[in-house]
Amino acid sequence: MIWALLLIPAVAGLLCLVLRPNAPRRALLVLAALGHSAAVAWAWADADGRRSAAIGAWMAIDEASLVFLSITSLLFLAAAVYAVGYLARENREPQHNPEDGLPFENYSETVFTGCLLAFLATMSLVAVSRHLGLIWVAVEATTLVSAPLIYFHRHHRSLEATWKYLVICSVGIALALLGNFFLVVATRAGGGEPIPLLLQDLTAGAARLDHAWLKAAFLLLLVGYGTKMGLAPMHTWLPDAHSEAPSLVSALLSGALLNCAFLAILRVHGLMVSAGLGDFSRELLVLFGLLSMALASVFILNQADFKRMLAYSSVEHMGILALGIGIGGLAGYGSMLHAVNHSLTKGMLFLAAGNILAACRTKSTLAARDLLRRLPVSGLLWLVGFLAITGSPPFGPFLSELTILKGMLDAGNVAVAVGYLLALAVVFVGMASVVLQMLYAPVEAVELAGDAASHEAAPRVKGRAAEPQREPEPLWSIVPPLALAAAVLVLGLWVPAPLAEMLQRAAAVVGVN
């Protein structure tokens, strides 16, 4: 099962590098995504099978792995379907940089598809690893295989974003390596046999770990993986990479990659809890969480680039995740639920942003306007996504953010709760002004367009075909985000019992209870 999760995308990725014709390569991408999802479904069904470890105890699928694997797999499937149409269009039309109007070429599609699948393989490896050294290797590998994805559009802006991504994340990950070595010292400082960096051995021997070294190790690992996760103030690569990468890559970066880094932090946090240093790591997580939320909310206000706005929103939501874990208890469960909700919502928003970018040829929030009439479906998705991501009912993030708030109040952390609500409010106002401007619609027009989207052909029938600017929206570009939107809506109304149980157990696995 574990091998299927790793080898399906890895082998398919290698095949993609040698497949010359476009059609079979794109088909292979979708097939591999389906295969990966099937393997994840198998892991859900076969509880005993998934616990059986591979290569010693190095890899196994526990509840936390399964939650993050499911998110990654689902999002990748949506992105893969989207990619088929996207790559076909990219091949057909001449490309121009939206900012300066200069023409540019695309990086080889073979490499792009291959790296996309390798990206899935490395993220799966992060999720199933139970050895801290292996987790490090896998996280660094995700950086390296995703760098070419950001540079798919070969112009100077994407190049700049790629360089910053590579250097900042590599430096962060190097610090995490130092953290790993500190952890090795912590296992040996008390004398006695060194403990291997396997999670279960470390947890079992947690009482023997030297506290000073363990604290230093946690700090380095938090900063290192936090860079990758996009926690402020180490988030500086994130807005650039998310805004310059093709939208489906941004969706994967934001919805899947950041979560993988989060999982790495969760593993170390779980270790801190079992060593009796839970309060130390909780305080740090709350601190970084609040800082990320505050900083992101400032940058979302008056943001002139809608993909950057989404990127800062990711920084904000990573802050929420860290904060929820830092508070613990009910908020820890809320954090897990929020990881799911955020990924689905953000994936859908980035795919919708890709449609808007393709139609309007600009990322400027001032130029991409009147969306509900130009792109009825994507415009509606943009509206729904905005409502969902800012935590409005009846969507999933509302429920999880409320759970986290309740966790804070239960824990008696009123000051933190006030800061949390304040940041959420600022983000809501900031995004609302940008998004409503883009939709160019007072309330009654929104309802009208919502009507139009539910019966697609309706405008024509009613004789409103005179809409001159209406852009075509092919099925591939709207079905994946619509599916994600439906999932977000369902999760807002009803969390299925098996999922809720899985999230509870996942929170318990990483030491949150």
Add this chain to the structure above:
Amino acid sequence: MLFWLDLVLVLLVLTNLRLLGSSRLASCIRTVAAQAVLLGVLPLVAHPHDVSLRVVALCLAGAAMKAGVLPWLLRRAVVSANVRSEVEPLVGFTTSLLLGIVLLGVAIHVAGQLPLPDDAGSPLLMPVALFTTVVGLFVIVSRVKAVMQALGYLAMENGVYAFGLAFAVHEPLLVEMGILLDVFVAVLVMGITIHHISREFEHIDTDRLSSLKD
């Protein structure tokens, strides 16, 4: 053997200072390569009773990669980019060197706060590893050329690795190989990116990569 270990560590400090004070790209590349050779020797002198075939093989592989292949890659990137061979620092060489001395002091102070387990070998080890890491970071933020940032990353990795080599010789082979592979691919991808930067901009000055900001 403590003498040899300390000698290697002091040489490491000197390579760091040279990296800070050197004005030519080529000599910076050579300096980082020399660092990698010193690292290859480090575990042999740190644990002379514990030298197995595996340790030797790993040291050889690491040194060959970091002192041979990667410098060659970076030198090629410099040549193909056809850039002037000056480092062009944002912080002057003298200031860099003085800051380097301060950083060394800070590293020694911080290392003093974290008592090492008994089998650490030399008390110099921890400060030198930290110093190398911090110098790498400083080079990344204070030098303009993309090649220098790749070198800074390598120096930083060397510092982390120095720490690891001296302590974690019991790390499983798989992890060691994974780390080596990741570093290799990281520098490879950076080299390719530098190549693209030079084609796109006709320079590799990262301070002019500034169109993305808020």
